[in-house]
Amino acid sequence: MDDSQAGNGMDNVVLRVSEVSKRYIMGEVTVEALRRVSADFDAGELVVLLGTSGSGKSTLLNIIGGLDVPTEGRIFFHGREITAATEQELTAYRRESIGFVFQFYNLISSLTALENVQMVTEISGNPMPAEEALRLVDLADRMHHFPAQLSGGQQQRVAIARAVAKRPELLLCDEPTGALDYETGKLVLDVIRKVNDELGTTTLVITHNVSIAAMADRVVHMRSGEITEVERNVRKVAPSELSW
Template identity: 75%
Template sequence: MAMQADRSGIGESQAVLRISDLSKSYIMGEVQVDALKQVSLDFYAGELAVLLGASGSGKSTLLNIIGGLDTPTSGKLFFHGREITAATEAELTAYRRRSIGFVFQFYNLISSLSALENVQLVTEIAENPMKADEALRLVGLGDRLNHFPAQLSGGEQQRVAIARAVAKRPELLLCDEPTGALDFQTGKLVLDVIENVNRELGTTTLVITHNASIAGMADRVVRLRSGEVSEDRRNLTRVSPSELVW
């Protein structure tokens, strides 16, 4: 069933995340590679945005800079008005620990720990975490708390990774190709979990993907091409992840 995209409050308040003329260049041998070229974007509280682009479009570079894992060559990034691009390494560590939840294509679970213990690794260092079992129930794994990664399917392992990311109650959830290692049906289940976290917790959520079909579930779609923003639009209606087809 199609859903109305214009949720109350999104885009009306001050931006949670403000990106201003962000550029990133690499030197590879004697060649300069411009991964990002003066990208400017604002993201708002509770927004679910899909960042689309082919391999090499700059979307992962942008997500890594937003998450404090990389630094730009020029330009600025602000989080609640505070310039993250001017932060010290200690301040960046605190930003990542307190404010950012990461979900990657590969789950990065510790094989010798149960699902519950994998999530507890985060809750033990977070300032105001939810209980690990609560986070796992949020992603539909309340009956798998004591299972080890090898006893879980790929989709279940990705849901543990999502639970681990959201257990510290981050303001930003950054998902880098979260369905890339999953089959079509399992991928839709994982996207449903991401949408549920966004809806239930109000977490500003950025999902990057090369799969244009996933854009249908978003409040907003940003397309990157050759390091530049080629499209930035809001969906008039949103589609439930269960209805996505690719």
């Protein structure tokens, strides 16, 4: 493995992706979504996975999160092979260790912001209070509102609160600003940065937006199912300073 693909040091590695490939067979056509991808991710770092649609970044995120399995290769979480886990072990991994944030918020419309977050805290082993999670994303004054009473940015912040309320070690964000306007998107990115800073959660953000890469510790460039380049930002840019 190239040193540029690793994080700050072997002892600090939370997640290791080793020679991971993913192939889909669609009739007579085989689609290679990932091609022997390897990378390490360190505790507490914020990494942007950057690439156009079809580059393999969402497939990689789904495999890391235990939502999909690779055709070949291995995933290790704290040295434990996730790709060898049973379905029961994968369920526990997703429930306790992974927080997911998607482009579309997936909130339950009949529940308030507080109740949407409580759905996660009630099944997690060591959650933070739902009220605390909503305060973390600056929604203390909206916790009793229903999704229809919230803006798109506020709904995404509820989704982030729901993801971090379980105190996950990994926060996986799939195009978290994709459905938002420019100013609202920057507010959501600031919340993600805040979670990364204050909770020390290892955070992976996938995006096609080149400008967002400036807020990361490292940027992993993907194309055609491969990692083509990994760069470390000498200076991280605050989300409020981003422009696109």
